[in-house]
Every structure is written in structure tokens, then in C-alpha cells.
Amino acid sequence: MANIRMTVNGRQVSGVCDDRTLLVHFIRENLGLTGTHVGCDTTQCGACVVDMDGQSVKSCSILAAQAAGSTITTIEGLAQNGDLHPVQEAFKAHHGLQCGFCTPGMVMTAVDMIRRHGGNLDEETVRAELEGNICRCTGYHNIVKAILAAAAEMGGSRQAAE
Amino acid sequence: MYQTNYHRASSVQEAVEMMSNVPEGKYLAGGMTLIPTMKQRLAAPSDLVDLRHITEMRGIMVDGRSVRIGAATTHEEVATSVEIRAVCPALCGLASHIGDPHVRHMGTIGGSIANNDPAADYPAAVLALDATIVTDRREITADDFFTGLFETALEDGEIITAIRFDAPATAAYQKFANPASRYAMTGVFVARRDNGEVRLAVTGAGSNGVFRHRGLEAALAANWSPDAVANVTVDASDLLSDLHASAAYRANLVRVMAKRAVAAA
Numbered sequence: 001m002a003n004i005r006m007t008v009n010g011r012q013v014s015g016v017c018d019d020r021t022l023l024v025h026f027i028r029e030n031l032g033l034t035g036t037h038v039g040c041d042t043t044q045c046g047a048c049v050v051d052m053d054g055q056s057v058k059s060c061s062i063l064a065a066q067a068a069g070s071t072i073t074t075i076e077g078l079a080q081n082g083d084l085h086p087v088q089e090a091f092k093a094h095h096g097l098q099c100g101f102c103t104p105g106m107v108m109t110a111v112d113m114i115r116r117h118g119g120n121l122d123e124e125t126v127r128a129e130l131e132g133n134i135c136r137c138t139g140y141h142n143i144v145k146a147i148l149a150a151a152a153e154m155g156g157s158r159q160a161a162e
Numbered sequence: 163m164y165q166t167n168y169h170r171a172s173s174v175q176e177a178v179e180m181m182s183n184v185p186e187g188k189y190l191a192g193g194m195t196l197i198p199t200m201k202q203r204l205a206a207p208s209d210l211v212d213l214r215h216i217t218e219m220r221g222i223m224v225d226g227r228s229v230r231i232g233a234a235t236t237h238e239e240v241a242t243s244v245e246i247r248a249v250c251p252a253l254c255g256l257a258s259h260i261g262d263p264h265v266r267h268m269g270t271i272g273g274s275i276a277n278n279d280p281a282a283d284y285p286a287a288v289l290a291l292d293a294t295i296v297t298d299r300r301e302i303t304a305d306d307f308f309t310g311l312f313e314t315a316l317e318d319g320e321i322i323t324a325i326r327f328d329a330p331a332t333a334a335y336q337k338f339a340n341p342a343s344r345y346a347m348t349g350v351f352v353a354r355r356d357n358g359e360v361r362l363a364v365t366g367a368g369s370n371g372v373f374r375h376r377g378l379e380a381a382l383a384a385n386w387s388p389d390a391v392a393n394v395t396v397d398a399s400d401l402l403s404d405l406h407a408s409a410a411y412r413a414n415l416v417r418v419m420a421k422r423a424v425a426a427a
Contacts, residue, residue, distance in 0.1 A: 002168060019168040019210075020200075043198045046264065055238070055267040061197045062268065065168040066190070066212060112263065131344065132262025 002065045008033070009077030019065050024048045026064035027074060035075040035104045039134070046133030049105040049112075050074050056112035058132070075104035078111065087111050087150040096146035098137035109133050110147045119155015121148060164206040170215055174298050174323055177211050181319045184209035189321060191234060191273030194265045219272070219323055224249060227329040233272025233296075233322040237261070240271060249329035250291070252351070252427070256283050256335040261344075272322040275307075278314050278371060280402070281345040285372040287335060289363035290351040293327035311371050331356045334427035336419045337366065340406055347407050348415035352423040358383055362420060367412040369402050378420050388425040391417050 002021070005014045008031060015030035027033050027050065038060055039047035048060040051073040059067075078085035087110045090096065097103040113121065113129045126144050135143060167184070171177035181187045188207035190196055191214065199205045213219060219234035224245040231240065240246060241258035260266055260274070260283055274284040275295065288295070288304045295302045298321045307315050316322070330353040337349030346366035354360050360382040365372045381390045398413035407415070 018165065020163045020166050022163075022197075022201075041201065043194070043265070046262070049264055056264045057267055058264045061194060061201075063168060063193070063197065063210075065170075066193065066214065068170075109263070129263055132264050 002068070004030075004064050004068045006067055006069060007071040009073055015064075017064055019063065021064045022060055023050070023052075023062045023064045023067045023072075024059035026067075027059060027072070030064075033074050033076050037101060037104055039101065039105075044132070044134065045102065046105040046109060047102050049108040049133070051108060051112065054115075056109055073108075075107060078107065085111070086154050087114070087147070090146040090150035090153070091143070094142050094146035094149055096138065096143045102133060102135045102137075106130075106133055106135065106143055110143075110150060113147065114151045114154055117151070119151050121151040123148065163200045164203060166200070166207055167209045168212065169209060170212045173216060174218060174321055177213055177216065177321060178298055178319055180209075180211045184211075187211055189213055189276070191270040191276070192236065192265075192268035193273075194261065194269040195273070195277050195279065213272075213321065214270075222246060229327055229329055231271055231325045233275075233324055234270050235272075237266035237269050237271070237274075238263075241266065250327075250333060252333040252335050252353075253287055253291075256287055256351070259283070259337070259339075259344075271325055275325065276314060276316060276322055278308055278310075278312050280311050280368065280371045281347075281349075281366040282372075283335070283337065283346060283349055283365060286346075286349050286351040286363040286365035288325060288327075289372055289374060290353045290361045291327040291330065291333070292353075292361055293325050295322055296324040296326055297322055305374075308372050311369075313371070330354055332427045334423040336422040336426060338415050338419055348412050348419050350416065350419035350423045352382065352420065352427060354382070354386060354427065358386075360386070362423075364416050364419075367401050367416055369400055369409075373400075375416065375420075378416075382420075382424060386424065388421045391420045391424070 002019045037047035039045035043061045050059045169180045185208045187209040190210040190212045220232045223230040237257045237260045247254045293304045333353040335351045337346040348367040349365040352362045360379045362378045377394045381394045396413040396416045398409040401409040401412045403409040
């Protein structure tokens with residue numbers, strides 16, 4: 001058995017699980033944070049994407065034990081003081097979801113994408129960057145629109161801050 | 163996934179010791195192949211020795227045209243390395259198209275090479291760049307390293323610690339990606355040295371894994387031009403044939419990808 005400690009959404013957490021327990025199951029079952037989803041179970045769909053130590057990862061393909069000691073942000077950790085994250089706002093404004101199953105992974109992926117590319121994202125790059133995330137409802141168009149809108153807003157606000 | 167025991171090593175020496183004390187252990191790098199394989203119960207190691215936290219295995223060093231990449235360096239780190247881009251941009255391009263962004267944040271060059279998946283991208287680069295595979299106990303040339311499908315010259319318990327090569331004058335990688343999986347159905351890495359020597363390695367197509375094509379190398383050494391590949395015969399009898407593509411189709415792809423790679427170099 002593994003005794004796991006990590007920081008999740010700014011909070012020190014710990015739990016006991018099998019060495020084989022996947023990070024996504026530790027997050028959902030030990031911590032009760034069910035916003036992170038299990039979709040395909042074959043590392044393809046991206047519904048399980050979380051941020052680990054500043055980078056997006058697929059939590060269905062990492063053991064909780066591998067992530068011990070790391071700093072994790074899940075979809076529950078994005079909103080601050082009741083205000084949605086700009087990416088969440090953009091998904092809402094641009095109808096970037098229908099059933100919503102893929103949305104936590106899409107939003108976490110978008111946040112990481114904007115972190116790496118800033119306001120310089122274009123449509124082709126967004127579509128290429130969504131390689132690891134599958135949505136069966138939207139046809140992606142509104143997801144792409146939402147990410148571009150969020151990137152423009154966040155890039156713009158960053159420039160204003162500088 | 164079957165039960166397993168997780169161990170985290172903080173040095174290469176500690177990892178080797180941990181491995182020597184367990185019955186059926188496997189080294190765990192980024193885990194982007196191993197964990198999914200274990201989930202499908204296609205692998206069931208008794209123990210995993212995690213190499214991701216060994217600092218001596220991380221990092222990129224470029225000295226002149228000499229490149230050294232720590233085995234635990236991620237695809238993302240190679241893809242975005244300013245130092246590598248300055249001397250061998252083809253390798254950055256290759257790394258930037260492995261898997262997806264999340265996989266590139268975890269997957270490592272050492273893990274990819276040790277696994278030697280017949281459709282993986284890195285083996286083609288390592289072979290065409292005439293790289294040296296540095297392990298905890300010796301150095302292995304790329305020509306001696308890849309020995310078959312998922313097979314390498316690594317001994318039990320041996321760990322790849324770094325990949326080393328001298329950057330060529332020019333290089334390029336072109337792959338024909340499976341439309342669904344995006345794995346290379348055929349990928350060609352070509353590298354040309356200042357003295358005119360050309361090495362060309364093919365991934366995704368060989369029934370025995372990655373291989374060099376001497377006919378294409380000779381043709382390109384004689385005439386460094388995309389047209390030089392037109393009259394080279396690619397023997398389909400040693401190529402993979404599956405639901406994605408027949409051997410004859412792959413044989414043609416080898417030539418087409420070689421042509422595109424030379425044009426892109």
C-alpha cells in the first residue's frame with residue numbers, strides 16, 4: 001500500500017491506496033473530487049487531464065504513487081472566490097460544451113495551452129493542441145472559439161498588467 | 163491492472179540496486195506506454211522502479227555541435243529546447259509531434275528508445291543521427307542498440323542514462339501518420355554530414371522494427387536531392403503488413419517520406 005501526500009488545489013492532502021491506484025482514481029475516490037473524469041481508459045480522450053507541477057497530464061495514465069509529493073490542480077481548483085476562471089467563462093459564453101463530459105479535461109487543456117502559447121494562439125494551433133482530447137458532441141468548433149477568446153482575453157490582460 | 167510495488171529512485175545507482183532486489187521489475191520513466199500496457203494487463207511487473215526523479219538523468223547539454231540529452235528528458239523539453247533547435251531542429255520537430263501535449267509532458271526520450279516500439283519516432287532519429295546510447299555500465303552505438311520489435315541490446319537491469327550525438331549538417335524527419343492513432347505508419351529520418359555521408363532510418367514500416375535503408379543512403383550520398391530517391395527499390399518483403407497498410411503500400415511510403423524529408427532538410 002502507498003501512503004500518498006500531495007498538494008491538491010492548494011490544500012495538503014494525504015491518503016492510502018494500492019501502489020497500482022491511478023492518480024485519477026485517487027483524486028476521485030480518495031479525495032472526492034469527481035470533476036476529473038475517466039472517459040476512455042486508454043490514454044486517448046483527455047477527460048482526465050489535470051495540472052501536475054505546472055504541466056497538463058493525463059491522470060488516468062499516472063499512478064498516484066508517481067504523483068506523490070507533487071502539486072496538482074484539478075478543474076475544481078480553477079475558480080477563485082466564486083469567480084469562474086476566464087477559460088471557464090469563455091466555454092460558457094461560446095457554448096463550448098454540450099453534454100459536458102469532456103469539459104473538465106478540455107478546460108484544463110486550454111489553460112495549459114494558453115500558459116504555453118499566451119495570446120498568440122491561432123485556430124490551427126488550437127486544433128493541433130487538442131490532439132489528446134476527444135469530444136463527441138460539439139464538433140470542436142465552439143471549443144476552439146472559446147479557447148481563442150480566452151487566450152485573447154488572458155493575453156490581453158497579461159499585457160495590460162505588464 | 164495487477165498489483166505491483168512502486169519504488170522511487172533518487173539516483174541511478176539506487177535504481178539499479180532496487181531492481182536487483184525484486185523478482186520481475188520494470189523501470190518506469192514517463193510511463194506513457196508502460197502504464198497503459200499494465201492497465202490492459204499486457205504487462206504485469208512485480209515492481210516498478212521510478213526513474214523520473216533522478217536529477218542526473220535530466221537535462222540537455224549542447225557544446226558546439228555535440229548534443230547530450232539526459233534519458234529522463236521529456237518530449238516537451240526536447241521540442242522546446244532552444245539549444246537543440248540551434249543545431250538540430252529536426253529533432254525538436256520530431257519530439258513536438260509525439261503523442262499529444264499531455265503525453266509529451268511525461269514521456270521521455272530514454273523511455274521511448276528502451277521500449278523500441280516499431281512505430282515510435284525517436285528510434286529513427288537515434289539511428290539516423292548515429293547517436294550513442296549511454297547506460298549505467300557502457301556506451302552502445304545506435305547500430306548495435308535496436309535489435310528487433312520491442313527488443314534492444316539492453317541487459318537485465320541496465321538503465322539508459324543519456325543519448326549523445328554530433329549534430330549533422332542538415333537533417334529532417336517526415337512521417338505519414340495513421341489518421342486515427344497518429345502513430346507513424348512510416349516515418350523517415352534523414353541526416354547528412356559535412357563530408358557528404360548520409361544516414362537514413364525508417365520507423366513504422368519494418369517488420370523487425372527501425373532500420374537503415376542503405377540503398378536510399380547511397381543514392382542520396384551520390385546526389386543530395388529529392389529526385390535521387392525515385393529509382394531506388396524498396397523491398398516490401400521485410401515490411402509490416404496490417405489493417406492499416408500493406409507492405410507494398412509502406413514500401414512506397416518509405417520512398418515518399420524519404421523524398422519529403424530531403425526536400426524539408
